[in-house]
Amino acid sequence: MTIQTDEYPAYFAPYVQLAQSNRSLYEEMQASFGEAIDYLQSISEEQKDFAYAEGKWTVGQVFQHIIDVELVMAHRAFRISRGDKINLPGFDHNAWAQNAEVGHKSLSQMIMELKTARSVTLMHYKDLDEEALNTKGSVSENAVTVRGLGYILVGHLKHHVNLFKENYFANA
DSSP, rough: OOOOGGGGGGGGHHHHHOOOSOOHHHHHHHHHHHHHHHHHTSSSSTTTOSSSTTOOOHHHHHHHHHHHHHHHHHHHHHHHHHTTOOBBOOHHHHHHHHHHEEEEOOOHHHHHHHHHHHHHHHHHTTTHHHHHOEEEETTTEEEEEEHHHHHHHHHHHHHHHHHHHIIITTTT
């Protein structure tokens, strides 16, 4: 089934558009993740503290942000798929990035953490049927489906890989 615009908040549309393909959501979650990991593993440890401009996040902060969003969105999807009707809170990704302790982590450690998080996400999504994928919940007073959260996850990761290629390492 194709995702509908009422399955996610409008501000996530750019991510959902990046996630569209001729594959099923689960197949896209697997395939695009493999492509993203291949790229992320090409970034050297020496580049962890690099930011392409004043006030922009470092490579390490972006890696941690990707992990954080994976965990938050997967948690939301899990709760909503289980019928949780509580309005789930948002989070301040800028505050999280500023307070993340990435100095002691290597990029390879963060990649392992991201792989582990996506592995759990995939285990959950693998067994969801159409009814579960269509389950609607509420995040920050906005309606979202479990399917919508999956497409947001795919597109969010693609978005940050694109930013690395276009802004951080455009001349590489």
